[in-house]
Amino acid sequence: MNKDAERLIRDSWMRLVPVRLTAAQIFYERLFEIDPSAKALFDGKPMHVQYEKFVLTIDTLVQTFDFPASIITDLQLLARRHVGYGVHLEQYASVGAALLWALEKGLGSEWTPEVHRAWGELYLFVEGVMKREAAGTATA
Ligand code: HEM
Structure with missing residues (x-):
């Protein structure tokens, strides 16, 4: 990821500070709407706790994503726990x-094509590491 994309992610995440928990709520509402199979995994869980975990996770990612080596092991362990959650x-x-979707709603007019591309790239990186690990775990 180039420096411009990194800056766009950091700046846009900073702008969400006052509304991060609302963005988290929008994220889960949207997730459950587009994928009811995901909803079942959270049945009975106190959602406000998940909102806080969501914010903390993104916060950590945003602070560490330019040092991939330091986060890959954490993401692999996270992926293994997700296999256990039934994901x-x-x-x-x-x-x-x-x-x-949630980032777009939270950022409004500041959700530019460049910001979209930068977050998409970050998610693809995280998803790639996690899915590769999860696939390996499932067939092990
Ligand atoms: C980029 C991908 C993802 C990240 C960064 C992420 C992050 C997290 C984190 C930090 C936790 C807290 C518990 C822990 O650390 O083990 C968690 C829990 C959980 N996640 Fe994810 N997650 C991701 C993808 C998914 C996906 C695809 C699903 C499927 C719907 C999912 C469903 C869950 C569930 C069911 C829990 C457990 C909730 C609980 O029992 O309290 N996650 N996730």
Whole structure:
């Protein structure tokens, strides 16, 4: 990822500070709407806790994504835990779509094609690491 894309991600995530929990809520509402199979995995979970985890996860990613070596092991472990949660590989696409949707809603007119592309690239990186690990785990 080039420096411009990194800056766009950092700046846009900073702008969301006042509305991050709302963006998290929008993310889950959108996810459950486009992929009811994902909803079942969260049945009975207190959603406000998930909203906080969502914000914390993105925060960590935004702070560390320019050092891929340092986050790959964490993402692999996260992917393995997701196999345990019953997450399927196809659901990663739904999560990506819901994430971009929530960011777009939160950023409004600041959601430019360049910002869209930068977040899309970041998600593809994270999803790629996690899906490869999950696929390896499932066939192991
Ligand atoms: C980029 C991809 C993803 C990231 C960064 C991510 C991040 C996280 C984090 C940080 C947690 C907290 C628990 C832990 O650390 O193990 C979590 C839990 C969870 N995630 Fe994800 N996740 C991703 C993709 C998905 C997908 C595709 C699904 C499927 C719908 C999913 C469903 C869940 C579920 C069911 C839990 C457990 C909730 C609970 O029991 O409290 N996640 N995720």
